[in-house]
Amino acid sequence: MLNPVTPTFTGHLRNLLPAAAFKDDSAAYLQEPRDRWTGQGLVVAPANTQEVAALVRACAKARVGVVPYAGGTGLVGGQIMGEGPAPVVLSLERMNRIRDVYPMENVLVCDAGVILADIQRAAEEIDRLFPLSLGSEGSARIGGLLSTNAGGVNVLRYGNARALCLGLEVVRPDGSIWHGLSRLRKDNTGYDLRHLMIGAEGTLGIITGAALKLSPQPFATGAAMLAVPSPAAALDLLALAGAQMGDTISAFEIIHRQGFDFLAEVGPEVRMPFADIPEWCVLIDVGLPAGLSPDAALEALFVAGHEKGLVSDGVIAQSVAQRQAFWHIRESIPIANRRIGSVSSHDISVPLSVIPDFIARGNAALADIGPFRINCFGHLGDGNLHYNVFPMPGRTRDDHEEQRGQIKQTVHDLVHALGGSVSAEHGVGRLKVDDLENYGDPAKLAMLRAVKDALDPLGIMNPGAVLRQRSE
Amino acid sequence: MLNPVTPTFTGHLRNLLPAAAFKDDSAAYLQEPRDRWTGQGLVVAPANTQEVAALVRACAKARVGVVPYAGGTGLVGGQIMGEGPAPVVLSLERMNRIRDVYPMENVLVCDAGVILADIQRAAEEIDRLFPLSLGSEGSARIGGLLSTNAGGVNVLRYGNARALCLGLEVVRPDGSIWHGLSRLRKDNTGYDLRHLMIGAEGTLGIITGAALKLSPQPFATGAAMLAVPSPAAALDLLALAGAQMGDTISAFEIIHRQGFDFLAEVGPEVRMPFADIPEWCVLIDVGLPAGLSPDAALEALFVAGHEKGLVSDGVIAQSVAQRQAFWHIRESIPIANRRIGSVSSHDISVPLSVIPDFIARGNAALADIGPFRINCFGHLGDGNLHYNVFPMPGRTRDDHEEQRGQIKQTVHDLVHALGGSVSAEHGVGRLKVDDLENYGDPAKLAMLRAVKDALDPLGIMNPGAVLRQRSE
Numbered sequence: 001m002l003n004p005v006t007p008t009f010t011g012h013l014r015n016l017l018p019a020a021a022f023k024d025d026s027a028a029y030l031q032e033p034r035d036r037w038t039g040q041g042l043v044v045a046p047a048n049t050q051e052v053a054a055l056v057r058a059c060a061k062a063r064v065g066v067v068p069y070a071g072g073t074g075l076v077g078g079q080i081m082g083e084g085p086a087p088v089v090l091s092l093e094r095m096n097r098i099r100d101v102y103p104m105e106n107v108l109v110c111d112a113g114v115i116l117a118d119i120q121r122a123a124e125e126i127d128r129l130f131p132l133s134l135g136s137e138g139s140a141r142i143g144g145l146l147s148t149n150a151g152g153v154n155v156l157r158y159g160n161a162r163a164l165c166l167g168l169e170v171v172r173p174d175g176s177i178w179h180g181l182s183r184l185r186k187d188n189t190g191y192d193l194r195h196l197m198i199g200a201e202g203t204l205g206i207i208t209g210a211a212l213k214l215s216p217q218p219f220a221t222g223a224a225m226l227a228v229p230s231p232a233a234a235l236d237l238l239a240l241a242g243a244q245m246g247d248t249i250s251a252f253e254i255i256h257r258q259g260f261d262f263l264a265e266v267g268p269e270v271r272m273p274f275a276d277i278p279e280w281c282v283l284i285d286v287g288l289p290a291g292l293s294p295d296a297a298l299e300a301l302f303v304a305g306h307e308k309g310l311v312s313d314g315v316i317a318q319s320v321a322q323r324q325a326f327w328h329i330r331e332s333i334p335i336a337n338r339r340i341g342s343v344s345s346h347d348i349s350v351p352l353s354v355i356p357d358f359i360a361r362g363n364a365a366l367a368d369i370g371p372f373r374i375n376c377f378g379h380l381g382d383g384n385l386h387y388n389v390f391p392m393p394g395r396t397r398d399d400h401e402e403q404r405g406q407i408k409q410t411v412h413d414l415v416h417a418l419g420g421s422v423s424a425e426h427g428v429g430r431l432k433v434d435d436l437e438n439y440g441d442p443a444k445l446a447m448l449r450a451v452k453d454a455l456d457p458l459g460i461m462n463p464g465a466v467l468r469q470r471s472e
Numbered sequence: 473m474l475n476p477v478t479p480t481f482t483g484h485l486r487n488l489l490p491a492a493a494f495k496d497d498s499a500a501y502l503q504e505p506r507d508r509w510t511g512q513g514l515v516v517a518p519a520n521t522q523e524v525a526a527l528v529r530a531c532a533k534a535r536v537g538v539v540p541y542a543g544g545t546g547l548v549g550g551q552i553m554g555e556g557p558a559p560v561v562l563s564l565e566r567m568n569r570i571r572d573v574y575p576m577e578n579v580l581v582c583d584a585g586v587i588l589a590d591i592q593r594a595a596e597e598i599d600r601l602f603p604l605s606l607g608s609e610g611s612a613r614i615g616g617l618l619s620t621n622a623g624g625v626n627v628l629r630y631g632n633a634r635a636l637c638l639g640l641e642v643v644r645p646d647g648s649i650w651h652g653l654s655r656l657r658k659d660n661t662g663y664d665l666r667h668l669m670i671g672a673e674g675t676l677g678i679i680t681g682a683a684l685k686l687s688p689q690p691f692a693t694g695a696a697m698l699a700v701p702s703p704a705a706a707l708d709l710l711a712l713a714g715a716q717m718g719d720t721i722s723a724f725e726i727i728h729r730q731g732f733d734f735l736a737e738v739g740p741e742v743r744m745p746f747a748d749i750p751e752w753c754v755l756i757d758v759g760l761p762a763g764l765s766p767d768a769a770l771e772a773l774f775v776a777g778h779e780k781g782l783v784s785d786g787v788i789a790q791s792v793a794q795r796q797a798f799w800h801i802r803e804s805i806p807i808a809n810r811r812i813g814s815v816s817s818h819d820i821s822v823p824l825s826v827i828p829d830f831i832a833r834g835n836a837a838l839a840d841i842g843p844f845r846i847n848c849f850g851h852l853g854d855g856n857l858h859y860n861v862f863p864m865p866g867r868t869r870d871d872h873e874e875q876r877g878q879i880k881q882t883v884h885d886l887v888h889a890l891g892g893s894v895s896a897e898h899g900v901g902r903l904k905v906d907d908l909e910n911y912g913d914p915a916k917l918a919m920l921r922a923v924k925d926a927l928d929p930l931g932i933m934n935p936g937a938v939l940r941q942r943s944e
Contacts (some may be wrong), residue, residue, distance in 0.1 A: 087550055105710060105824040105855075149660050160658060162667075163635065170915075178915035183823040185854040186632060187893035188621050188671055189908050190920045190938060195634075195667030199660055216714045239576060242688045246761035247719075289718035293761050351655040352577040382657040383577075421659035426662055436661050443642075443650035447927060448662045455919060455924035466662055 694766020
């Protein structure tokens with residue numbers, strides 16, 4: 001059993017760490033982006049790895065839980081522990097130093113608390129690209145992004161967060177430090193602990209530093225929004241784009257008309273790319289080497305796609321501003337979604353070829369439950385859809401409180417039956433612990449538990465996230 | 473303590489599995505490619521995953537070690553257990569079925585015993601690329617390639633073996649089966665067990681099947697061999713190539729003149745690309761999207777490199793045959809090496825920017841030990857060099873038996889001091905267990921041991937590989 005933070009323990013920590021590590025008002029740390037939970041605990045913000053180690057050592061000794069907190073943008077409650085003995089909430093916000101850049105190696109080494117947008121800028125300054133990109137990049141911190149193996153819009157080309165990390169520095173649950181900040185591209189000396197820590201959501205240790213892999217900047221970039229007759233046509237268009245442009249396609253996003261309708265209804269204000277909004281469209285983004293023109297490449301895709309009946313209408317960005325405007329639409333859809341207020345949101349992935357089947361069967365199954373508005377959009381190129389269910393106009397999510405469980409289970413059962421994942425890029429956190437237990441392969445679950453118990457025998461690291469806290 | 477295979481146990485296995493699973497002559501399975509060890513044990517070749525599971529269950533019950541054997545091409549003794557109680561050698565050779573291909577998804581699912589070249593061909597048949605490529609591709613099997621996280625010549629662009637795998641099927645040390653053959657690009661439901669198994673060298677379970685990620689075929693490919701004045705110039709040329717061609721560079725290999733001299737001395741016969749062999753040259757391979765010409769791109773690189781003093785001479789392949797001839801040279805060097813017979817071979821990686829320093833300091837330190845021929849070549853773009861030490865003409869490796877330990881330690885100490893890895897792509901096996909203990913970060917070693925003990929509590933899986941067998 002864990003112990004709660006007590007005034008005595010707090011006093012002990014105040015002796016251990018400088019006063020600057022303690023926050024006066026910690027309310028913001030205990031709120032969840034979608035207001036689903038309220039957290040608890042003592043917020044402490046160490047300034048460096050040694051302070052993190054000292055803090056964790058103290059928690060281990062007192063058997064107090066530690067909840068790592070990076071940007072606070074997670075959507076599955078990994079950073080919010082609402083129940084159980086009050087933990088220490090360990091904020092990384094003061095660990096925001098870019099430690100080194102190695103332009104020749106395409107490597108950047110930084111503290112875990114650096115905000116993603118700051119890393120992107122630091123890479124740009126040396127004419128490199130850090131390709132991780134997602135809606136919350138202005139506040140999400142790299143330690144959290146790695147701990148949740150974040151996805152975003154460039155996974156198709158550059159991979160998810162784990163593909164962009166060469167090395168880690170980690171404070172283990174006993175307070176010892178793993179100095180794994182390797183800048184090597186290849187290192188086959190033992191099990192890959194880096195990949196074990198990435199995506200572990202802070203349950204095996206706390207990432208305090210990372211060596212990140214940068215890429216060359218594409219010589220020229222471009223984007224197009226293309227209206228497609230169906231999700232199946234969108235997939236055929238993706239294959240056609242692959243045949244024509246190889247792996248220069250950075251992003252291939254699908255957007256249902258519902259997203260545009262929500263934007264028109266509640267904002268943010270966007271410039272509509274089509275006079276008549278199609279039921280489905282895709283946003284394709286390309287980054288090309290020298291000698292190729294994005295306009296010409298996208299035009300060629302449009303023409304070939306049109307001939308094959310895969311594209312009915314389209315706009316190719318004529319300027320950087322127009323490309324940004326397209327992406328502004330895409331990034332505004334989650335904001336509109338929150339303003340409408342979903343009954344249930346699903347971050348799912350399925351094998352690419354079954355996407356049309358998933359959408360058709362999902363829509364039909366939900367129609368059997370009742371009338372809803374479904375906003376289906378996301379990273380088609382990765383097989384990752386955000387399949388979110390909203391009330392009809394004039395109703396609110398609260399009106400459907402009792403149907404939420406059924407909706408979620410209907411969608412997740414279908415995803416599971418189709419060989420998919422009920423958490424494609426957001427992680428398990430505390431929201432999907434039941435799902436992992438329900439849908440997880442038994443051998444997998446046994447291995448997860450064995451690894452957790454082996455690396456965090458006291459169970460103090462982010463208690464109750466990913467795996468249920470063991471009762472003793 | 474483990475038990476040896478006994479006649480009684482063999483009889484039990486013969487009742488459990490069909491006769492076809494037992495080999496008449498098993499000598500070939502017990503030899504190591506460089507003749508450094510001789511193995512022992514009962515060779516069993518199950519036909520499918522269920523038979524693997526039954527075999528492992530029986531071994532677990534009897535506490536008999538299991539040594540997985542794929543293509544037998546490993547260079548660190550991972551597939552050869554020369555000491556300790558005689559194990560079962562579990563050969564994957566009969567599990568050689570390509571189970572499914574999914575062209576739209578760029579996925580191929582196969583048994584773990586399929587030979588790499590057969591996977592490459594199957595991908596080609598559907599106009600896709602499986603980019604893993606290395607010298608032993610005609611005999612290496614995918615289960616072994618994944619278990620050792622193999623590298624090869626295309627890592628720069630496509631990543632190592634782990635980057636090419638979406639899902640795994642694994643028989644665990646208790647004989648249970650993890651059904652993890654996911655075709656998903658994104659799945660954040662719990663710790664990444666796939667990456668834990670990849671590179672674990674069969675010490676945590678046996679990979680029996682894999683879902684592999686294919687890529688679009690490049691529209692056009694090309695290659696050039698360029699003479700460079702130094703390793704530092706080669707690195708500058710790599711950066712220049714990145715600026716000009718983005719991530720369309722598939723391979724960037726460095727070759728020292730010693731390799732050409734060995735080829736001239738002992739073969740295999742190759743056509744020399746230069747009239748005067750330079751001290752250093754690079755082999756660059758590119759795969760371009762439609763609209764770009766490899767010839768023009770490589771010519772532009774040559775011109776720009778020449779202007780900057782980074783390239784002194786060069787040949788751009790004028791045909792598929794010439795490109796293949798370049799690669800024939802590269803792939804023949806390890807064969808020549810074996811014919812000469814190295815005193816000590818080192819598969820090392822260092823951060824890219826310290827490569828020139830490593831070569832200079834390594835050469836100087838070895839000169840202090842005695843006169844040797846050093847053949848330094850390999851995957852410069854990955855910071856991965858094969859830095860191999862050979863006797864002077866007229867002498868043999870046996871003449872230097874007593875210096876081998878000192879040479880190895882000198883090289884490995886330097887690699888470690890420079891932040892590198894003493895096993896970049898070959899793995900730890902049994903050859904480098906000491907190195908891992910000597911150079912490994914203590915927190916890392918503690919985690920490796922904890923994971924091993926948690927997932928293989930009886931210690932039957934590939935005993936003594938990666939980690940020393942525990943005495944009890």
